[in-house]
Amino acid sequence: MLEFWFDPQTPIFKKIFIFIAIAIATILLYRMQPLAYSAILMFVATGVIFLICRYCKLHFAAKKPTGIVYRILTWVPIALLLALIFKNMTQGEILIPGAQGIGFMALAVCLFSPLSLLHQNNTKKVS
Numbered sequence: 218m219l220e221f222w223f224d225p226q227t228p229i230f231k232k233i234f235i236f237i238a239i240a241i242a243t244i245l246l247y248r249m250q251p252l253a254y255s256a257i258l259m260f261v262a263t264g265v266i267f268l269i270c271r272y273c274k275l276h277f278a279a280k281k282p283t284g285i286v287y288r289i290l291t292w293v294p295i296a297l298l299l300a301l302i303f304k305n306m307t308q309g310e311i312l313i314p315g316a317q318g319i320g321f322m323a324l325a326v327c328l329f330s331p332l333s334l335l336h337q338n339n340t341k342k343v344s
Contacts, residue, residue: 264325
């Protein structure tokens with residue numbers, strides 16, 4: 218989920234292009250059927266929680282990727298996202314609010330992790 222953003226092999230222009238595409242799609246969906254501001258903030262908070270869980274997975278649970286802590290840190294953002302999508306379902310319509318919410322979450326992940334754009338892969342071997 219959004220691993221392209223954190224991959225040092227992905228060029229910066231490709232990351233920016235994908236970010237712009239996500240922003241345009243989210244804005245178009247918002248213009249079609251706007252979510253409430255509280256719902257937008259909840260999706261943004263889910264993006265921040267995703268970043269926190271990702272950081273914890275990388276630094277605290279990476280030694281045992283099959284352990285319960287790693288699995289919990291993987292499923293917490295997904296469960297929050299699904300709960301918010303179903304909470305914001307209006308009159309049986311789930312597609313537009315859900316896609317819009319995922320867009321806001323992805324934008325939050327990209328905006329709150331700007332250092333991943335500057336991260337360069339320095340794996341040159343010194344002879």
